[in-house]
Amino acid sequence: MYLEIPIGRIEPNPKQPRQVFDEEALAELVHSVREFGLMQPVVVRRLEGDRFQLVMGERRWRAVQEAGLDTIPAIVRDTEDESLLRDALLENIHRVQLNPLEEAAAYQQLLEEFEVTHEELASRLGRSRPVITNMIRLLKLPVAVQRRVAAGVLSAGHARALLALEAGADAQEALAARIVAEGLSVRATEEAVVLANRNDTPDTPQQKRRKPIQMPGLQDVAERLSNSFDTRVTVSLGKRKGKIVVEFGSVDDLERIVKMMESQTDLS
Known part of the structure; x- marks a missing residue:
């Protein structure tokens, strides 16, 4: 069903995995909406009374609000909570790429909601099992390192290399800071981790003399x-x-x- 819905009657999806929206891309969309209107409707589901909840299109919904329009074109769909979460995740993964931490958190949420294995989730999402597993492992990093990954300062490759550092959270944070300061590549980071792990291994006096x-x-x-x-x-x-x-x-x-x-x- 297609409707023009007053913008104030629509609320965002609480299970939206995307937490950060590109301000420059959003500003461009706001300008386009002001000039030409919204070309693609959002997708919503009905709540109680005259309220609706977004299923797909939060960036478009935000742009319409900032453009000062009173209504937004929407397709009303019947969907359950499970479908709502899956649809919101799939839209963001396939249309507007999540940052690695958002993607990892979304995969973890899907695992808990659906009670499936990594292999089963990978099959449902059209991803490989290693991709799912390696992304979820990023959630084990210290919060300070996760923030750098979410901000795009550290790549997912750097983050995975840091996970292998055996000295713990403080050492991971210190190496993360060094990566940013020195512009270390992923390969250089992996080598630094191997060296750090070797140096942290307790040695006997005789072992210390060995090269x-x-x-x-x-x-x-x-x-x-x-x-x-x-x-x-x-x-x-x-x-x-x-x-x-x-x-x-x-x-x-x-x-x-x-x-x-x-x-x-x-x-x-």
């Missing part, structure tokens, strides 16, 4: 394993033995990796 063994191609081995198991893998080498660390984001993710290892063992 770390360098093996050409060690990073290539780690990358091949990472690609094979769809997760971050680090490889380190001591004097007598080496260590491979395979990271996982959840119990489901661990089970997936174990099955992949078992299947490759069976093939050999």
Whole structure:
């Protein structure tokens, strides 16, 4: 059903995953609305009385308000809370990209609302399982680091590298500040994390005298394993033995990796 609805009768979607709207893009839309009107209607659902709630189109709704219009063209749709959340998330992911923290929070909310696994959620959203898992892991970062990611100062790649830092929240915040100050690349950040983790490992006096063994191609081995198991893998080498660390984001993710290892063992 298509209606022209008084702007004051529409309220925003409380489950809207997007928290930050690009002010420049919004200003351009406001100018367009003033010149030509709103070309694409918003989608709403009915509430009690004469009230409506946004399902899709909060940026357009905001622009119409700022443009000073009294009504807004809208398509009225019957939708349940579950559909409301999914539709709002899908619109933002596919039309206006969320920042990494908003996307991670939205995925986490969907997991809790639908009570599904990472694999099932990935299938519903048309995403790969590693993308879902790696995005949700960003929520484990300290709040100060999350703010930098949300503001676009740190990339999702930098954030994932920081998650591997074993020294804890203070060290993650310190390295995040260094990334910004020195303009470190993701690869440089990963190398800094590996070095920091190595330095934080307690050594005996005899071990402290040993120089770390360098093996050409060690990073290539780690990358091949990472690609094979769809997760971050680090490889380190001591004097007598080496260590491979395979990271996982959840119990489901661990089970997936174990099955992949078992299947490759069976093939050999």
